[in-house]
Amino acid sequence: xxxxxxxxxxxxxxxxxxxxxxxxxxxxxxxxxxxxxxxxxxxxxxxxxxxxxxxxxxxxxxxxxxxxxxxxxxxxxxxxxxxxxxxxxxxxxxxxxxxxxxxxxxxxxxxxxxxxxxxxxxxxxxxxxxxxxxxxxxxxxxxxxxxxxxxxxxxxxxxxxxxxxxxxxxxxxxxxxxxxxxxxxxxxxxxxxxxxxxxxxxxxxxxxxxxxxxxxxxxxxxxxxxxxxxxxxxxxxxxxxxxxxxxxxxxxxxxxxxxxxxxxxxxxxxxx
Numbered sequence: 001x002x003x004x005x006x007x008x009x010x011x012x013x014x015x016x017x018x019x020x021x022x023x024x025x026x027x028x029x030x031x032x033x034x035x036x037x038x039x040x041x042x043x044x045x046x047x048x049x050x051x052x053x054x055x056x057x058x059x060x061x062x063x064x065x066x067x068x069x070x071x072x073x074x075x076x077x078x079x080x081x082x083x084x085x086x087x088x089x090x091x092x093x094x095x096x097x098x099x100x101x102x103x104x105x106x107x108x109x110x111x112x113x114x115x116x117x118x119x120x121x122x123x124x125x126x127x128x129x130x131x132x133x134x135x136x137x138x139x140x141x142x143x144x145x146x147x148x149x150x151x152x153x154x155x156x157x158x159x160x161x162x163x164x165x166x167x168x169x170x171x172x173x174x175x176x177x178x179x180x181x182x183x184x185x186x187x188x189x190x191x192x193x194x195x196x197x198x199x200x201x202x203x204x205x206x207x208x209x210x211x212x213x214x215x216x217x218x219x220x221x222x223x224x225x226x227x228x229x230x231x232x233x234x235x236x237x238x239x240x241x242x243x244x245x246x247x248x249x250x251x252x253x254x255x256x257x258x259x260x261x262x263x264x265x266x267x268x269x270x271x272x
Contacts, residue, residue, distance in 0.1 A: 021089060030098035033169060039159050040166035043149045044095045047267045051260065052148035053087070054231040057210055059140040059239055061203040063196060066136055068120035069128045071202040077209060094170050106173050121200065135176045136196075139189050142167045146183070148234055151257075152264050199242025207243045223263055230260035 034040050043049075061067045070076065076083050090109065094102045116128035126133065146160055157163065161182045171179035180186040211228040232245050233252040240247055248256075 021092070024101070025092050025097040028098050028101065030100060032096070033099050033102050034095065034166055038166050039157055039163035040095055042155070042157055043145055043153070043163050044091060046149055046153045046155075047264050047271070048148045048152040048154075049091075049145060050227060050267065051152055051230050051234065052145040053084075054210060054227060055148060055234050056141045056144035058207055058231065058235060058243065058245075059144060060137055061206045062198065062239060062242060063133070063136050063193065064122060064198050064200050064203075065120050065124060065126040065130075066133050067200055067203045067206065068118065069116050069126055069133070070206065072118050073116045073128075076206070081215075102170075103173065106170070110174065121202065129175075131175055131177055134174060135171070135179065135189070136193055138167070138171045138174075138176055138179060139186060139193070142180070142186060143190055144234075146186070148231075151234060152230070152260055154264070154268065194238065197239075197242065199244065204243055207245065211245075223266070226259045226263045229256050230263070233257070233260075 061070070074083060090105055093105045097105070110129065113128040113134075117126060119125055128134075142164060146163060149157065150160070164183055164186050165181045168179040168181045180189045211232070214224065216224055232240065233256045235245065237247055
């Protein structure tokens with residue numbers, strides 16, 4: 001049963017070719033971007049990434065131009081698992097793969113971004129390759145992965161500044177100028193974007209889909225509900241209000257946190 005659950009989970013997250021990808025990422029000889037003892041390897045290997053990934057998508061949706069690019073060019077409604085698999089492959093390759101494979105993966109993503117442009121509902125033009133938008137996606141992702149690891153990671157990490165610095169290596173390779181390298185810089189950069197953030201109709205629609213309408217088998221709906229609740233509970237209040245997400249501090253500090261830790265233990269058991 002454990003093996004079947006594990007295979008079903010990884011097929012959703014990584015895709016049907018997961019074994020081929022794993023061999024290429026982990027077994028190809030060559031220099032890596034990050035040594036074995038770097039914080040990025042520790043954080044990205046933890047199951048708290050499931051929560052952090054969902055939190056990142058919710059937070060990123062608050063930038064109207066980034067959200068317009070997703071709404072107009074992404075197939076997240078018709079193929080949400082495909083988008084998740086592409087994201088997990090990017091994270092896995094840049095974190096654990098050879099430096100050459102990481103470089104190619106980043107260049108491939110940059111070529112995709114060059115074709116993503118258009119006009120947002122408010123009339124503003126956007127380009128996915130815009131360094132300012134790329135930086136927003138980056139800081140929202142780093143903040144989400146870091147905070148969810150702090151709360152739900154199996155083993156605490158002493159050097160979260162090191163994690164932010166590791167992620168800055170990838171950001172610079174993507175063409176993001178002067179990415180944050182410490183938790184203090186990360187928080188300041190995140191705050192600097194707040195005047196630009198809005199709860200647009202596209203963002204609220206994406207949040208409803210991600211939290212309530214994701215296509216799942218019946219057996220997975222309960223665990224996913226817990227995952228959704230923990231992701232929402234990890235967001236700051238200022239990010240929830242525009243998305244019309246609930247704020248229940250007592251419930252979140254007790255029941256939601258307990259359920260989140262129980263879910264993480266269950267996932268670790270399934271994949272052990």
